[in-house]
Amino acid sequence: MDNILPAYDDPLFSILLIIVLVLMVAISSVILGNIKEEKKRKSLQRFLNRFNTKECLLNIEEMPFETSLIKPLTLLSHAFKTQGEYQKAINLNLYLIDNISNFVDKEHILEELGITYLKAGFLKRSESIFLEILHKHARNKEALYHLGIVYELLIEHDKALETIWPLQLMGEKTDRLEAHLKLSKLLGDKNLSNEAKTNALILLLENKNYAYRRIMKALFSLNLTEAWNHIDPKRIHSILDILWFLPSLNLNFDIISSNETLRAIYHAKGILQNKEMESKSNIFAIDTIIASQKGGSNNVDLSFSYGCEKCKQHFPIGFTRCPKCYAIDTIQVKEAVAKKQSQTGYSLL
Numbered sequence: 577m578d579n580i581l582p583a584y585d586d587p588l589f590s591i592l593l594i595i596v597l598v599l600m601v602a603i604s605s606v607i608l609g610n611i612k613e614e615k616k617r618k619s620l621q622r623f624l625n626r627f628n629t630k631e632c633l634l635n636i637e638e639m640p641f642e643t644s645l646i647k648p649l650t651l652l653s654h655a656f657k658t659q660g661e662y663q664k665a666i667n668l669n670l671y672l673i674d675n676i677s678n679f680v681d682k683e684h685i686l687e688e689l690g691i692t693y694l695k696a697g698f699l700k701r702s703e704s705i706f707l708e709i710l711h712k713h714a715r716n717k718e719a720l721y722h723l724g725i726v727y728e729l730l731i732e733h734d735k736a737l738e739t740i741w742p743l744q745l746m747g748e749k750t751d752r753l754e755a756h757l758k759l760s761k762l763l764g765d766k767n768l769s770n771e772a773k774t775n776a777l778i779l780l781l782e783n784k785n786y787a788y789r790r791i792m793k794a795l796f797s798l799n800l801t802e803a804w805n806h807i808d809p810k811r812i813h814s815i816l817d818i819l820w821f822l823p824s825l826n827l828n829f830d831i832i833s834s835n836e837t838l839r840a841i842y843h844a845k846g847i848l849q850n851k852e853m854e855s856k857s858n859i860f861a862i863d864t865i866i867a868s869q870k871g872g873s874n875n876v877d878l879s880f881s882y883g884c885e886k887c888k889q890h891f892p893i894g895f896t897r898c899p900k901c902y903a904i905d906t907i908q909v910k911e912a913v914a915k916k917q918s919q920t921g922y923s924l925l
């Protein structure tokens with residue numbers, strides 16, 4: 577034995593000792609890493625088991641898992657989500673998450689699951705998924721953006737605003753999102769008097785990050801005088817539906833008569849009768865109605881729909897966040913000439 581091992585005062589002995597120590601450290605860190613990974617996997621498993629549903633619409637639970645299934649099943653779940661078949665999309669996502677052991681490989685599927693829960697209206701489940709993703713990967717921007725949407729829908733504006741700071745740290749431009757959330761918080765503040773709210777809204781009109789349409793809509797329901805005083809002639813089209821559906825008693829004829837576009841709108845509406853004052857709005861539908869009135873037809877009206885500038889989807893009712901793609905400040909008011917219905921006198925406010 578003495579001939580095999582070098583003597584303790586031999587330099588070779590020190591080198592051998594160092595090699596043995598390095599090997600021991602390496603082996604133990606591999607073992608500890610595996611234990612940690614396994615622990616993480618089990619905690620995620622326990623977390624997801626809470627969402628497993630008894631009714632499996634796709635009978636996939638017994639299907640043997642293969643790595644080659646990941647891509648087609650991910651695409652299939654995405655297709656189900658797009659078609660509104662949320663339960664099927666959720667089942668597929670849960671199956672994939674259940675069978676993929678590495679967090680990095682299933683992070684995107686967890687995001688999909690969170691978004692599907694959000695779309696299906698399971699806001700608390702969606703919140704849990706995004707929090708779980710952020711717990712493991714704090715720099716996941718998609719998770720942060722979607723968590724903000726979940727909190728906004730849960731009317732937890734302060735929590736939604738907390739998602740802004742980490743996004744800013746990662747270099748994201750969040751000015752408009754921050755303004756959107758702060759405006760929602762202001763409008764929903766029950767402790768603020770109408771006067772204080774009105775004053776705050778008027779100040780926000782100066783800030784380009786705040787949505788003009790949302791502020792004007794709120795002003796028309798809080799303080800009519802201030803609302804009329806703050807109409808921006810260049811942005812009348814963006815509030816055309818609000819103006820069109822205002823009850824006659826809420827109109828300010830001094831301001832209307834001083835602006836050609838406003839005059840044209842209320843001529844078309846049939847409220848202003850002064851035919852001597854020529855009015856043109858440069859809004860095609862309004863000018864068409866005025867022209868048809870001149871031709872003797874009083875049976876035409878305006879109908880409205882709302883488009884999203886980002887995803888190009890159309891909706892029958894207005895929105896502050898696109899119901900399809902969740903974009904903010906992308907609403908486009910689309911007016912069209914329609915046949916007059918017997919009852920049109922309602923307000924959007």
Ligand SMILES: [Zn+2]
Nearest residue numbers: 884887898901
């Ligand atoms: Zn959209």
